[in-house]
Amino acid sequence: MLNVIKEQKDAALLVRLVGSIEEGVQFEQLLGNVPAELIVNCKEVPRINSVGVKAWIRYFQSLQTKGVRLRFVECSSAIIEQVNLISNFVPADSVESFFVPFACTKCKSELLGLYSSAAIKKLQGNVPAQTCPKCGGSAEFDDIPEEYFGFLTR
Structure with a gap:
């Protein structure tokens, strides 16, 4: 079940989506009236x-048609996967920030970098290793750069 936490941020509405996007999601009811700029x-x-993907595309395309500026921040790997698979999942250049998966070569812990x-x-997909917070080892990017960052070249 999806929950939405709303916050006014200057002239924009910032919404935090919490939970899985699945059957029965009603973005119109959850978000209500949307101003000229929406940060998700x-x-x-x-x-x-x-089913969640279909509802997402239908809702956010309707906002685009109305002239709403859409900005997506702190996107999870689940969202980035859809952005890469479906060309109209989000408008071009609307993903401002996202999480990148890393795996520690020493203790095998998984971590995310924003x-x-x-x-x-700027890095051209060559993400530098991170320091593992658990063991201090080297955590390497844990995906295929051309696939995970593919949406950035569209």
Whole structure:
């Protein structure tokens, strides 16, 4: 079940999506009236199924048609997966920041690093290793750069 936490941020509405996006999601009811700018925080979206994807596309495309500026921040890996798979999942250049998966080469822990789209573009997908907070070892990017960062080149 999806919950939404709303906060006014200057002229924009910031919404934090919390939970899985699945059958029965009603974005119109959850978000209500939307101003000219909507910032969507997707940090706490662990999963989105095919029905959720359809509802997402339908809702956010309707907002685009109305001229709403959409910005997506702190996107989870589940959201980035859909952004890469479905070309119209979000408008071009609307993902401002997202989580990048890392795995420690020493203790095998998994961790996430938050990056801006601009930073990853500058790095050309060559994400530097992180220090593992558990053991101090080296945590390497844990995906295929061309696939995980593919949406940035569209």
